[in-house]
Amino acid sequence: MTGSRLLPPLPALCRGDRSLLDGWLSGHQRGSLGTCVLLIVLGCGAYGYTIGLWRGGEMALYVAVKLPAVILLTVVLNGLLNGMLSLVLGSGIGVRRSLQFLLTAFAIMAVTLGALSPVALFQVLNTPPPGGGSAGGSYTVLLLTHTSLIAFAGIVSHRKLLGLLRSKAATPGAGTRTFVAWLAGNLFVGAQVSFILRPYFGIPGRDVEFLRADPLQGNFYEAVYHAAATLCGF
Amino acid sequence: MYPEDKTPPTIPPAGFEPLEGGAGLSNVLNKLLKKPLSLVHHLQNHEDRGKLPVRLLVITILALAVFGLVAGSFSAGSQLWAAPVKMIAGLLLAALLCLPSLYIFTCLGGIEARFLTVAGMLCAVLALVAVLLVGFAPVVWLFSVSSTSLAFMGFLLVVLWLICAGFGLLLIFRGGKALGMTASGHMCVWGLVFLLVTLQMPTTLRPIIGPGNGSFLNLHEKRFFLGYWIEQFSTEIDPEASRTGNAEGE
Numbered sequence: 350m351t352g353s354r355l356l357p358p359l360p361a362l363c364r365g366d367r368s369l370l371d372g373w374l375s376g377h378q379r380g381s382l383g384t385c386v387l388l389i390v391l392g393c394g395a396y397g398y399t400i401g402l403w404r405g406g407e408m409a410l411y412v413a414v415k416l417p418a419v420i421l422l423t424v425v426l427n428g429l430l431n432g433m434l435s436l437v438l439g440s441g442i443g444v445r446r447s448l449q450f451l452l453t454a455f456a457i458m459a460v461t462l463g464a465l466s467p468v469a470l471f472q473v474l475n476t477p478p479p480g481g482g483s484a485g486g487s488y489t490v491l492l493l494t495h496t497s498l499i500a501f502a503g504i505v506s507h508r509k510l511l512g513l514l515r516s517k518a519a520t521p522g523a524g525t526r527t528f529v530a531w532l533a534g535n536l537f538v539g540a541q542v543s544f545i546l547r548p549y550f551g552i553p554g555r556d557v558e559f560l561r562a563d564p565l566q567g568n569f570y571e572a573v574y575h576a577a578a579t580l581c582g583f
Numbered sequence: 584m585y586p587e588d589k590t591p592p593t594i595p596p597a598g599f600e601p602l603e604g605g606a607g608l609s610n611v612l613n614k615l616l617k618k619p620l621s622l623v624h625h626l627q628n629h630e631d632r633g634k635l636p637v638r639l640l641v642i643t644i645l646a647l648a649v650f651g652l653v654a655g656s657f658s659a660g661s662q663l664w665a666a667p668v669k670m671i672a673g674l675l676l677a678a679l680l681c682l683p684s685l686y687i688f689t690c691l692g693g694i695e696a697r698f699l700t701v702a703g704m705l706c707a708v709l710a711l712v713a714v715l716l717v718g719f720a721p722v723v724w725l726f727s728v729s730s731t732s733l734a735f736m737g738f739l740l741v742v743l744w745l746i747c748a749g750f751g752l753l754l755i756f757r758g759g760k761a762l763g764m765t766a767s768g769h770m771c772v773w774g775l776v777f778l779l780v781t782l783q784m785p786t787t788l789r790p791i792i793g794p795g796n797g798s799f800l801n802l803h804e805k806r807f808f809l810g811y812w813i814e815q816f817s818t819e820i821d822p823e824a825s826r827t828g829n830a831e832g833e
Binding site: 362460461465505 | 679680681683684686687688690691693694695769772776780783786787805806807810
C-alpha cells in the first residue's frame with residue numbers, strides 16, 4: 350500500500366468519518382484490514398520504541414515489535430469468539446466484520462499513540478538513566494506516564510468503537526451488549542498475551558531480553574493473586 | 584450518524600470572522616490580542632493562508648527574544664544572549680513535539696481542519712503567549728534587579744508562564760469550537776501534555792536564568808523538572824548546601 354493511499358484516511362479515521370467507515374465496515378472496500386494492521390504496526394511500534402528506549406536501543410526494538418504484537422495476537426485469538434458473541438447478542442455483525450470493527454478501533458488507538466510518541470520520546474530522553482541512584486523513581490514515573498497515555502488512547506478508541514457498534518448493529522442495545530462482551534473478552538485474553546510477552550519497561554537491574562526465560566510459566570491472574578496474597582500477608 | 588454527531592450544530596463563537604486589514608505583521612499582532620479567532624478563520628478559509636503562520640512565528644521569536652533578554656538580566660553576562668536563545672528554541676521544540684498529537688486530537692474531537700490550519704493555530708497560541716510574556720517583562724525586570732533569590736525568580740517565571748499558557752490554551756479551545764469541535768476531552772489532555780512538555784523544557788535546557796558558569800547546556804545530567812525544582816528550593820532554604828556548591832542554577 351502506498352503512502353498516498355494510506356495517509357488520507359488518518360484524519361477521517363480519527364474523526365469517525367461516516368463515508369470512510371461505511372466502506373470499511375461493510376467489507377466492500379478492499380485493503381481496509383491491511384490499512385488497519387499497518388497503522389497498528391506503525392503507531393504502536395513507534396510508541397513501543399519510546400517505551401523501551403529507557404533501557405537502550407535493543408530493548409526499544411524489542412518493545413517496538415511486542416506492542417503491536419500484543420494487539421494483533423489478542424484480536425486474532427479472540428476473533429472467532431468475538432464474531433460468535435456479536436451474532437448471539439443480536440447485533441448482526443459476523444466474524445469478518447467484527448474483526449474489522451476491532452482493528453479499526455485499535456488503529457485509532459495506534460494513531461493516537463503514534464502522535465504522542467514525540468512527547469514520550471522527549472520524556473524518556475529527560476529521564477535519569479536506569480543505572481543511576483534514582484532509577485527506581487524514574488521507573489515508576491515512566492510506568493505511570495506510559496500506562497496513563499496508553500489507557501487514554503484505549504479509552505478514546507473504545508468510545509469510538511462503542512459509537513460505531515451502536516450505529517451499525519441491528520439495535521443500539523445489541524451494539525452496547527456486543528461492545529461489553531468484546532471488551533471483557535479482549536481484556537481477559539489481552540492481559541495474558543501481554544503477560545507472556547513481558548518485559549516492556551525493563552526493571553532496572555534486570556537483563557534486557559526479548560522475553561523472560563520462562564514466558565509461558567504462570568499467568569497474569571495467578572500473578573495478580575500472588576501479589577494480592579503477599580500484600581495481605583497470606 | 585454517530586453519537587458525537589448527534590449534537591446540534593454549534594453557532595460559531597463571536598469573533599470568528601474574516602481577518603480585516605490583511606495579514607500584515609502589525610495587523611496580525613493587533614488581531615492576536617483583540618480578535619484571535621479571526622486568525623483561525625483566516626487559517627481555515629483564506630486561500631493565501633500559508634503566510635500567516637510564518638508571521639506568527641516571527642512575532643513569537645521577537646517577543647521571546649525581548650522577554651528572554653529581560654529574564655537573562657537576572658544573571659547578566661552570557662545569560663543575556665543564552666536565555667533568549669534557549670527560550671525561543673525551547674518553545675519551538677516543545678511546539679514541534681506536541682504538533683502531531685494536536686493534529687490527531689483535533690481530528691478525534693471531530694474537527695475537519697487541514698494540518699496547516701492546526702499548525703497555524705499552534706503558531707497563534709505561541710505568538711499570543713509570547714506577546715503576553717512581553718507584557719509581563721517590566722514586572723520580571725523589576726524583580727530581576729531587586730531580588731537575589733534564584734528560586735523566587737524561577738517560581739515567578741513559572742507562574743507567569745502558566746498564566747500566559749492558560750490564555751494560549753483558551754485560544755486553542757475557542758478555535759476548536761469555532762472549527763466544529765464536538766468533544767473537548769481530547770483537547771484537555773493535549774493541553775496537559777503541552778504544559779508538561781513546556782515545564783520540562785527549561786530543566787532540559789538549564790541554566791536559563793541562573794548563572795551559566797561557562798556551560799551553555801547541561802544535557803548529560805537528566806532530571807525531571809519537579810525533582811529539580813524541589814532540589815533548587817531546598818538548596819536555597821539550606822544555605823549550607825548552597826555554600827558546598829550544590830546549586831547549579833536555574
